[in-house]
Amino acid sequence: MPGSALYQVRVDLTSFSTQCSCPSRKLPCKHSLGLLFLAAGSPGEFIEGEPPEWVNTWLKKRAATQKRQETLASKDEQSTTSNKKASQSKDKRQAKVQRGIEQLDLWLNDLMRNGLGSVESLPTTFWEQQAAQMVDAQASGLAARIRALEDIPNASKTWTAKLLAQLGKLALLTEAYQQLERANPDLQEEIRQLIGWTVKEPEVIERGTHITDDWLFLGQRQESLHQRGRSQRTWLWGTRTRRSSYILQFAFAGASYTEHYPLGFHQEAEIACWPGAFAQRALFIHRQSSVQPMQTTLPGVDSINAFLADVASQLTQQPWQERFLCILNQASPIYDEEKRSWYLGDQQGNALPLTPTDHWKMLAISGGYPVDFAGEWDGETLFPFGIMVDQHYHVL
Amino acid sequence: MEAFLKNAVVGTDRLASPLPATETELDTLTVQLPTEQKERSLLLAAGAYAIYSQAGFAPPKAPKIMPQAAPETLRVCSATIAHRFEEMLDTSANTLLPEALHCLQAAQLRLPHALLLQSISYASKHQELQSAFLAVLGERGDWLSQFNPEWSWIHRPKQEDPTRAELEALWEEGNLEQRENVLSYLRIKDPDTARDWLQSVWKQEKAEVRERFLDTLVVNISNADQVLLEQALKDRSQRIREKATQLFAYLPETPQMQRIMACADSIFVYKQNELTITLPTVLDSIDEFVPALSEKSSLEQWSQYMLMLVPPPHWEEHLALTPGQFIEQLATYELRQELIESLMFSALTHQSINWYEPLLRWSIEHILLKTRQGSFDHYQNLLAALPEEQAEALLLPLVEHPNHWTQAVQLLPGPWSKKYSQHFIKTLQKYYAQESNTSYTAWTDNLPIVASAIHPSCFELAQGPWEHPEKDAWYIQHRKQQVQNMLALIEMRTQFLKEIK
Known part of the structure; x- marks a missing residue:
């Protein structure tokens, strides 16, 4: 200075x-x-x-x-467990959520009755109003899913199929909530959270699964919350437990995120996961050592088929899961010059499409050689987080 | 999903067909859905199928695998150097890039692969730096460029000289740019052939093509080109005729130029220690060579054109005046600025280096210090041809003027000698202390160039003290910030040079 x-x-x-x-x-x-x-x-x-x-x-x-x-x-x-008032309030909310879900089901049925062909010309307020009703019904999880629908119409050639898939999943979720008692306790927990019943951090510490591991900080993805702020998902991988977790942060009104995570580093730490069927969201309880740069091979799978088998397995535990951490060894970035599309190829000759933006940096670092890759799979495209080259993790 | 899509798009109200089968395990579930709740059943089936498809996603076959990059031959620069270089790619610090690139090349270092995309993207938008970047992009940069047409400036295949047959084929069948390149190439290697080829197609080419081809003659121009130039002088296009006249200026021994010089001598007459400028008495059909001139042209037009075309040494010889004396004589005329600029143009065309210094000295004193002239092209070219010390000495009057020091920066953007750098910094510090010196944009625009131009031995001197007036005005704070920014750039340079040694 x-x-x-x-x-x-x-x-x-x-x-x-x-x-x-x-x-x-x-x-x-x-x-x-x-x-x-x-x-x-x-x-x-x-x-x-x-x-x-x-x-x-x-x-x-x-x-x-x-x-x-x-x-x-x-x-x-x-105080919450011993307070009667809280229990009454919970009942009241339960009723409110129930009414909200009944109203949502009618709305979904109306959509099917009138056909998705009519959706194309609907204003964005159509989705916003329905989302607002879910907020009023204290079902914030459903509201978020409805807001996400707003981006689908006309965004791609296959938008009708995508919209139908999301509406169908939404209907499956409300159906599952209506028949909550038929699910096992972990799945019940998961469904309640997906509807919008929040589990506060103290409760996570109290009831969530605690895991101590050497966690790799692999990458982050940021998403806009439809003019309400943004969210950031930081993906971790436990090297001993061989499981993925993510830390979710929110920022509103242009503010910065409160925590900063060192991508490309690893750290011994204890986390607590939100209770649920396939609990991935977590919070840090205790970060035990200083961070160290990642310098070894990424603990991934060798083929895309192996990764997709793992995705299928995760879906059997939590069918509404949309994002999956992908760690693939010996993968090559591929640029199709004719179609101007990007892929990640494995050693078996299969490929997954990368997000439809440029990936020149990844190509420049790899030089066309196979590398260890980490990214996020959303069922359609892979969003790259980083690649390991010469014992150095390059954050992309 | 296609199976359900038709029902969903049209709407169950209009299409009352039963839930379609998917021919998957899901059908055992969907048949259990209540038929009386068509909409709900359709939604649940579609949702289940979406998850089923997601779980059973089959990856496509990979497109053709890409070729792999060749191993690097240069050492990679250190992480610290790379970090500094990355900072310089930012607009606020990019004045430091030419020096950094030069240092990297001199040290035979390349940029790390992780920095290639940023560097290539930057250089693609800054053509003037592309050749310097080429030296530090390494094999990987060359490899990467083959996949993106915007980066074709990097990948220059190392090829041998083209054969005569290849050149002929391109000349006969190539596009305009390729044909122009053939002519330019031949003007260097074999100027006579280039001229012959151009002559052979002269009549059949369009005017704009003839004009572009004619430009290539400037390289290795000689009296042997006279016939073609004469033909061009008779061209229907005035632009081509004007171009031919300009090209004749390179050939003072041709009859055409001799006639022009005779005409010029009748315009500029030096008698009894006084230069007089009059309309020409010797016309000799001069308008055939100079299409812009005619008998009706004004004295201003005649005098400027003649000064532009005639080689400056002619005045020394014919009028027996030194360059300085001739300039002083021209300066007595009201049209002096235009006359001197014409002379500058001619001095550059004929590379009359002994004229550069007196032309610059007069122009700096009488034009730059008295006006806010914006175009510096001639000045920069003249200064660049002079030895560093001479060029810097010429600029001192500008440096020492609080309203004109920025012109000195623009005219000689560096690198500067130790002596000039010291003088410049001390003078700037003096201006900084003056409250009245409030040309804010000048400081913002020029301090980054100063930071990149000063001699490394002056980095410490540049640290200050920078004493500003004891006043809490906004503009004082603004100027303070401008100097802070410059010092930050100097610090960046210091660190970079220290690391690369």
């Missing part, structure tokens, strides 16, 4: 939390990012020593905040 003031920059390498005394509105600021990069790229440059007072004060403050949140969570849990 030539000619400018000195700032007090501090980072916690276990959680990537940062604080800096500079006036930047960007979080993390460039000074914090610089320090993080330096710590990751040249750890030898640092010597261990007594933290200065201003770092101690910050760490103590963070520890106190965390403890306070845990205490609050446990109090919250105790």
